[in-house]
Amino acid sequence: xxxxxxxxxxxxxxxxxxxxxxxxxxxxxxGRRALGATAPTxxxxxxxxxxxxxxxxxxxxxxxxxxxAFVAANNSRETPLLFSVTGMWSALQGSILLWTIIxxxxxxxxxxxLRRRLDDAVVAWALVVGLAVAVxxxxxxxxxxxxxxxxxxxxxxxxxxxxxxxQDNTLIAFHPVFLYLGYVGxxxxxAFAVASLATGRVGEGWLAATRRFALVAWMFLTVGIVLGAxxxxxxxxxGGFWGWDPVENAAFLPWLTxxxxxxxxxxxxxxxxxxxxxLSLLVxxxxxxxxxxxLTRSGxxxxxxxxxxxxxxxxxLGLFAAAVLGGVVLIGWRGDRLRAPGSIDAAASRxxxxxxxxxxxxxxxxxxxxxxxxxxxxxxIDGQQLTIGRPYFDAFGxxxxxxxxxxxxxxxxxxxxxxxxxxxxxxxxxxxxxAVATVAACVGAGLRGLAPLLAFGLAGFAGAxxxxxxxxxxxxxxxxxxxxxxxxxxxxxxxxxVHLGVVVVxxxxxxxxxxxxxxxxxxxxxxxxxxxGHELTLLAVRxxxxxxxxxxxxxxxxxxxxxxxxxxxxxxxxxxxxGTPSIDSGALDDVxxxxxxxxxxxxxxxxxxxxxxxxxxxxxxGALVALGALLAALPGRRRRPTxxxxxxxxxxxxxxxxxxxxxx
Amino acid sequence: xxxxxxxxxxxxxxxxxxxxxLALVAVLATRHAAPGTxxxxxxxxxxxxxxxxxxxxxxxxxxxxxxxxxxxxxxxxASWCAPCQAEAPALETLAFRxxxxxxxxxxxxxxxxxxxxxxxxxxxxxxPAVADPGESIALAYGVADxxxxxxxxxxxxxxxxxxxxxxxxxxxxxxxxARRAGA
Numbered sequence: 001x002x003x004x005x006x007x008x009x010x011x012x013x014x015x016x017x018x019x020x021x022x023x024x025x026x027x028x029x030x031g032r033r034a035l036g037a038t039a040p041t042x043x044x045x046x047x048x049x050x051x052x053x054x055x056x057x058x059x060x061x062x063x064x065x066x067x068x069a070f071v072a073a074n075n076s077r078e079t080p081l082l083f084s085v086t087g088m089w090s091a092l093q094g095s096i097l098l099w100t101i102i103x104x105x106x107x108x109x110x111x112x113x114l115r116r117r118l119d120d121a122v123v124a125w126a127l128v129v130g131l132a133v134a135v136x137x138x139x140x141x142x143x144x145x146x147x148x149x150x151x152x153x154x155x156x157x158x159x160x161x162x163x164x165x166x167q168d169n170t171l172i173a174f175h176p177v178f179l180y181l182g183y184v185g186x187x188x189x190x191a192f193a194v195a196s197l198a199t200g201r202v203g204e205g206w207l208a209a210t211r212r213f214a215l216v217a218w219m220f221l222t223v224g225i226v227l228g229a230x231x232x233x234x235x236x237x238x239g240g241f242w243g244w245d246p247v248e249n250a251a252f253l254p255w256l257t258x259x260x261x262x263x264x265x266x267x268x269x270x271x272x273x274x275x276x277x278x279l280s281l282l283v284x285x286x287x288x289x290x291x292x293x294x295l296t297r298s299g300x301x302x303x304x305x306x307x308x309x310x311x312x313x314x315x316x317l318g319l320f321a322a323a324v325l326g327g328v329v330l331i332g333w334r335g336d337r338l339r340a341p342g343s344i345d346a347a348a349s350r351x352x353x354x355x356x357x358x359x360x361x362x363x364x365x366x367x368x369x370x371x372x373x374x375x376x377x378x379x380x381i382d383g384q385q386l387t388i389g390r391p392y393f394d395a396f397g398x399x400x401x402x403x404x405x406x407x408x409x410x411x412x413x414x415x416x417x418x419x420x421x422x423x424x425x426x427x428x429x430x431x432x433x434x435a436v437a438t439v440a441a442c443v444g445a446g447l448r449g450l451a452p453l454l455a456f457g458l459a460g461f462a463g464a465x466x467x468x469x470x471x472x473x474x475x476x477x478x479x480x481x482x483x484x485x486x487x488x489x490x491x492x493x494x495x496x497x498v499h500l501g502v503v504v505v506x507x508x509x510x511x512x513x514x515x516x517x518x519x520x521x522x523x524x525x526x527x528x529x530x531x532x533g534h535e536l537t538l539l540a541v542r543x544x545x546x547x548x549x550x551x552x553x554x555x556x557x558x559x560x561x562x563x564x565x566x567x568x569x570x571x572x573x574x575x576x577x578x579g580t581p582s583i584d585s586g587a588l589d590d591v592x593x594x595x596x597x598x599x600x601x602x603x604x605x606x607x608x609x610x611x612x613x614x615x616x617x618x619x620x621x622g623a624l625v626a627l628g629a630l631l632a633a634l635p636g637r638r639r640r641p642t643x644x645x646x647x648x649x650x651x652x653x654x655x656x657x658x659x660x661x662x663x664x
Numbered sequence: 665x666x667x668x669x670x671x672x673x674x675x676x677x678x679x680x681x682x683x684x685x686l687a688l689v690a691v692l693a694t695r696h697a698a699p700g701t702x703x704x705x706x707x708x709x710x711x712x713x714x715x716x717x718x719x720x721x722x723x724x725x726x727x728x729x730x731x732x733x734x735x736x737x738x739x740x741x742a743s744w745c746a747p748c749q750a751e752a753p754a755l756e757t758l759a760f761r762x763x764x765x766x767x768x769x770x771x772x773x774x775x776x777x778x779x780x781x782x783x784x785x786x787x788x789x790x791x792p793a794v795a796d797p798g799e800s801i802a803l804a805y806g807v808a809d810x811x812x813x814x815x816x817x818x819x820x821x822x823x824x825x826x827x828x829x830x831x832x833x834x835x836x837x838x839x840x841x842a843r844r845a846g847a
């Protein structure tokens with residue numbers, strides 16, 4: 001029964017999306033406004049279909065309906081409720097369903113916001129592009145990625161249960177959802193980019209209208225990436241949080257191009273420049289989300305996340321090719337006529353700094369992309385197997401990261417157009433001294449090593465620069481009689497909060513990767529050992545067993561305080577044992593206890609102990625970045641009338657978010 | 665990016681990007697899926713690892729070694745696995761077509777003995793099948809995920825492997841190939 005209703009939901013979603021496309025296209029081609037105006041109704045039908053499908057899937061998972069092959073393979077009677085619910089995105093077909101309903105949701109918000117502008121060609125074609133992507137995903141679920149396929153024969157009495165790695169940590173409930181909210185969100189700006197190019201109306205600020213979509217998608221993607229790193233740190237037991245795995249790169253690539261876009265779109269709004277570049281970044285960002293999904297879902301690259309044996313590879317590759325080639329053709333066709341008049345006047349200006357920032361981000365993306373797909377090229381040419389690992393990515397990532405920190409410090413202090421002599425020196429004197437003081441303090445504290453000292457110094461530089469901007473904004477708010485806290489709201493100021501978060505992440509990253517210590521300890525109950533200044537005492541070794549798993553755990557007291565329990569579990573129905581690390585997290589450092597061997601019978605425990613400083617600041621910094629992005633998405637101060645507004649239709653102001661449309 | 669250069673710059677850049685992307689797509693489209701669960705076994709031509717245990721249905725001890733002199737299809741299955749249910753009729757046919765030529769020997773993998781037994785009863789399987797509690801048999805055969813089957817020749821050497829659902833035709837092809845090779 002679930003299978004039938006699920007299929008009906010998917011079919012309804014597909015039909016709604018197709019009907020909306022037909023209404024919009026006919027409305028445009030025939031010039032019939034009324035026809036286009038019916039599209040939101042069909043969009044609602046699509047959303048309804050998606051919700052029915054998702055609801056059915058959740059019902060089947062929670063009710064353990066093993067007549068669905070997906071449920072039988074990813075759920076068991078002992079699976080706790082939370083992991084039954086999150087089971088939807090624990091394997092390929094369900095994650096396509098999640099993708100589809102998120103996309104439907106975004107398109108519904110878009111259609112709702114712009115329902116009175118649907119006769120505008122840009123809006124109509126943008127919605128058509130977004131809906132076409134939705135059609136693709138609904139069709140996938142009726143074809144190669146059917147989440148509601150029936151279990152052949154009689155349903156089994158019990159299912160296999162989710163992958164043991166996916167039923168141990170609540171973060172897994174949220175990481176994929178945030179990641180997909182980010183991935184999928186970029187469909188909307190992409191759709192507007194394509195529509196702007198197709199209609200030739202590039203300069204009208206429709207990109208600005210979708211800026212908030214891009215910002216929200218970027219925030220979700222950031223949170224998704226940070227949660228993924230946090231999950232891998234807490235669960236995988238190697239003490240690391242980023243491994244340049246293809247799927248991590250797949251999430252990181254669109255993040256890089258989207259970050260570049262969020263900066264360069266400001267140049268377009270202020271100066272009308274870089275239009276084609278911005279459109280290219282949006283096409284690249286969307287294409288990279290699809291490419292990343294293809295790489296990790298088709299099985300062409302080895303990855304911890306790869307779902308093997310799925311038939312959706314060719315379809316995703318086709319969508320990727322269509323998106324990039326469509327974008328490339330449109331840009332080649334329209335690009336030269338749509339180029340903005342004017343140019344960047346001086347290198348030492350805000351737009352000049354944004355340009356450098358964009359080149360760095362784009363270069364970083366290229367480096368990561370090459371590192372991810374190069375092995376495939378080598379294999380295609382001479383059949384050699386080759387892997388590109390950490391050293392390659394670190395060799396490029398470190399200098400690019402340091403350069404980004406440097407420009408992050410300078411850019412906010414630069415004025416638009418042209419910096420008068422002395423301006424930069426005046427504005428950066430405090431941040432520069434902060435950098436010097438930071439390095440001096442680090443050296444004084446006994447830290448050595450060029451890379452971490454540079455990172456700390458530049459982080460001090462960038463952090464002080466961002467704080468200076470926030471202090472100025474707070475003072476300006478106070479002068480206008482507002483609460484200084486409003487100095488945090490709005491794009492520029494929210495952006496500075498994001499910068500602070502990035503600085504915190506950079507410090508954590510540099511510290512953890514430069515000053516970590518690792519040791520392998522073998523202990524018997526009562527024995528103690530010291531690792532990097534921490535006293536570890538093994539209290540006991542225990543076996544445990546409950547309906548969903550059995551295993552053994554070690555009770556380890558850290559520094560005479562809390563007791564931590566690294567364990568080796570075997571989940572029911574599975575043979576592989578899964579080590580569950582236990583982490584004593586502190587503001588200064590983390591003591592990471594990863595079980596290597598626990599034998600309750602012999603009362604011996606071997607632990608892999610990793611002590612890394614400042615790890616917790618990675619997550620705090622990530623939260624700060626998300627907070628900053630939220631603040632940036634809130635409407636800020638109104639646009640000054642002297643600024644060249646990119647919005648040519650003041651009547652749109654009512655339809656658009658105030659930060660974009662507030663032309664007075 | 666700075667200033668008005670000659671016309672056609674976007675066209676040139678877009679064309680270049682297009683060529684690169686086409687090359688990328690061509691390479692990606694011609695890659696075979698990396699071995700995920702479907703690793704070709706290196707057991708081919710080697711003696712089949714031993715498999716023995718109590719038959720899940722009858723409780724008597726059975727061992728793969730007893731079937732020397734016939735082809736044996738060693739079938740790794742689990743009750744929760746959909747293709748394992750789908751392949752049951754094919755196994756039924758194979759098991760009873762000519763008992764002197766071919767026997768079927770099931771090994772439950774990643775499954776509890778109780779579930780596997782219920783599964784066998786439901787699918788009407790009457791060929792010997794054992795549980796593999798320590799997963800030692802699955803490990804010896806390199807089986808990570810069911811269904812997977814191995815064809816063992818009368819001399820006890822592994823001569824074929826089927827990844828995924830078994831079909832009668834596939835097994836016949838493997839037997840024919842083994843015969844040609846002189847097994």
